[in-house]
Amino acid sequence: MSNDKNKAATANAPSSNFLRAIIDHDLAAGTHDRPGMPPVITRFPPEPNGYLHIGHAKSICLNFGLARDYAGRCHLRFDDTNPEKEDQEYVDTIMDSVKWLGFSWEQGGEEYLHYASDYFDKLYEIAEYLIQHGFAYVDSQSAEDMAKNRGNFGTPGTNSPFRNRPVEESLKLFRDMKAGKYKDGEHILRAKMSEDAMSSPNMTNRDPALYRIRHAHHHRTGDDWCIYPMYDYTHPLSDAMESITHSICTLEFQDHRPFYDWLIATATAGGFFQPPVPRQYEMSRLNLTYVVMSKRKLRQLVDEKIVSGWDDPRMPTIVGLRRRGYTPESIQLFCERIGVSKADGWIDMSTLEGSLRDDLDPKAPRAIAVLRPLKLIVDNFPEGESHACTSPVHPHHPDMGVRTFPFTRELWIEQEDFMETPTKGYFRFTPPVGDQPGSRVRLKYGYVVECTGFEKDADGKVTAVHVKYFEDSKSGTPGADNYKVKGNITWVSAASALAAEVRLYDRLFLDAHPDAGGKDFKALLNPNALETVTAYLEPGMANAQPEQRFQFERHGYFVADQVDSKPGKPVFNRVTTLKDSWGK
């Protein structure tokens, strides 16, 4: 996506999409009209088994965004039906991430925070109803037989020998499963959508599992249960219990929709729900280049200490992006730009980086940082003296004020701002050659100086550059404009600069699609994804507060690290460079 296109897309946000078209139609038709209820109720249903990532952010921005724009509400529902993998730690971080992104599940003094585990009693009741009415049965086949008898794409399945066992027998077995009389895997409750469901071309209709035995401790219900409902069973019924109107999921659930509809319709016929009932809609998931997003792979990076944790600034997790310096607004902007559709595709990482730049450019205070320092000595400037220089905090916002920093005899400049033998078009520091004087440049917001020489060490490395300054050239003073120079160089005073640890983050992978097509993603890590330097910053940066973001002139956007910064001693993370230089 080009930048111009990005800008156009956000000019009249929120942009329309197929889901908004469906909702508009439903509003006009009164599809979900119910007394005392908003006509749009969405939900974000994470499983508390890991940290949220940028893909989840798409779903969060979409679901909460639709609720906001249509004066409805969005529920946060923990889909906690896999006790072995889930934990309170994940519940807490997920709530934090949703709030940080700028959304709330509270409305009109009500909290719409739900847990599928709160519905375990009701779900069990509905399961008994299904058994009693011939819509479900207990299957006692071995796991291998069950898999074998499922058939596959193009081959119909075979009915389980237990499919037609008497209702009373299934009911007793199911109750005994609940009572803990059986071991994990001994029996399973399956749906019977129709007599010939096992030959349905849609594999998910072939007697899907509803409940399995798991003698496991649940982070909320403890040891109350040893049978747990399956996701495909829990999800539609939870939607119905919460009066969800539009249940949005990713495309891989398209095949599950017939079961979703059948289950809700069957339970509604049984008097468990009143119409109108929820409807499921599918959208493409977010695939972002240069990252992996599967929870399993992210966990691998953490467990194998390839990154420092879930919040490593190179991780595509919400906590990682936050620590990296991304703003909630930039992530919302990104989600707005990528939109929603039914077409699978890849979004380039530069779209996310561009959203950050567009968000921060108008609001980030500017500061000067010298990342790879080289000493500059102003030989004709008196030792011990200091002249105050000022510059705007933001070039386009005079209301943000000015900052002041001293000009002294010794300064730091970037190593790349000096060239002993300049290439064509190089307008920074170059030494005198023969009777040719050295180059003249302006030290930004300070004086014009002329290069008079330089020093080298035994290895030929340049260790200092010498200049003379012109007293009447100070920026902002009368006559300063009489000096015409082509270079404008950033610098900080060596006497007062703040030495700070700066972490130059880059993309975690070198390959745009590190885990596509069965590639070994760990072989494609970017070895230069983190470089740590000691930089010299203008002295005011000592007051930077954790999570405060800046544009370091010419270097990009940086944030004071929320974990490692100490009062008066911030550590900075680079969020992104000023321009997209990848692949160029």
Ligand code: ATP
């Ligand atoms: P798992 O890898 O455990 O299956 P998941 O990514 O499906 O995880 P969930 O916690 O089940 O994670 O996801 C919560 C919600 O976020 C779901 O509604 C899911 O559709 C949505 N979601 C997850 N990944 C993406 C993605 N890449 N793009 C858009 N939505 C996503």
Ligand code: MG
């Ligand atoms: Mg999932």
